[in-house]
Amino acid sequence: NAGVTQTPKFRVLKTGQSMTLLCAQDMNHEYMYWYRQDPGMGLRLIHYSVGEGTTAKGEVPDGYNVSRLKKQNFLLGLESAAPSQTSVYFCATWDSLNTEAFFGQGTRLTVV
Amino acid sequence: KQEVTQIPAALSVPEGENLVLNCSFTDSAIYNLQWFRQDPGKGLTSLLLIQSSQREQTSGRLNASLDKSSGRSTLYIAASQPGDSATYLCAVINDYKLSFGAGTTVTVRA
Numbered sequence: 001n002a003g004v005t006q007t008p009k010f011r012v013l014k015t016g017q018s019m020t021l022l023c024a025q026d027m028n029h030e031y032m033y034w035y036r037q038d039p040g041m042g043l044r045l046i047h048y049s050v051g052e053g054t055t056a057k058g059e060v061p062d063g064y065n066v067s068r069l070k071k072q073n074f075l076l077g078l079e080s081a082a083p084s085q086t087s088v089y090f091c092a093t094w095d096s097l098n099t100e101a102f103f104g105q106g107t108r109l110t111v112v
Numbered sequence: 113k114q115e116v117t118q119i120p121a122a123l124s125v126p127e128g129e130n131l132v133l134n135c136s137f138t139d140s141a142i143y144n145l146q147w148f149r150q151d152p153g154k155g156l157t158s159l160l161l162i163q164s165s166q167r168e169q170t171s172g173r174l175n176a177s178l179d180k181s182s183g184r185s186t187l188y189i190a191a192s193q194p195g196d197s198a199t200y201l202c203a204v205i206n207d208y209k210l211s212f213g214a215g216t217t218v219t220v221r222a
């Protein structure tokens with residue numbers, strides 16, 4: 001039982017490059033979330049999904065896009081990376097039956 | 113918009129002392145509250161989950177209380193050890209979103 005798996009774990013991008021972060025879960029949870037964590041600012045919600053085919057904006061959505069084509073996968077895209085997007089990104093899942101939130105191990109992204 | 117605040121931001125105690133970490137939230141219509149631990153450069157480890165209908169949860173040396181009406185939760189760690197040094201985060205779920213506090217960074221001195 002892998003739980004929540006994020007790919008990749010580390011990445012260095014040049015300004016203007018694009019990339020996609022993958023979050024995969026095997027717990028059949030309905031709700032999935034993408035957060036970024038910056039020093040002194042806690043975890044801030046970027047986008048989230050309440051089910052397959054749905055997405056919604058969180059607190060800091062600008063510069064990011066997401067897709068949930070399959071229930072088990074939630075993708076976070078950066079179309080044109082900027083140094084301000086240097087951060088650690090966490091994926092989380094939640095289900096109203098289980099009620100406990102589970103997190104991936106994080107992706108450390110540096111944009112130079 | 114849910115606002116979650118954790119006080120203090122940092123705490124340094126000698127080994128053996130009890131720890132008291134506070135979390136407050138502005139919207140009391142929460143589904144549950146969860147406490148996490150995060151070590152430097154690492155991911156989040158779930159410590160305790162308190163359902164909205166519960167008043168407290170215990171796991172070993174950890175005890176968390178929840179007062180939904182006043183928008184507060186407290187995490188108690190008994191007889192602290194150097195291995196308890198980490199950042200502790202509380203998160204609440206309402207409107208299907210998890211909202212986090214900025215965390216309390218704990219240092220336990222040997």
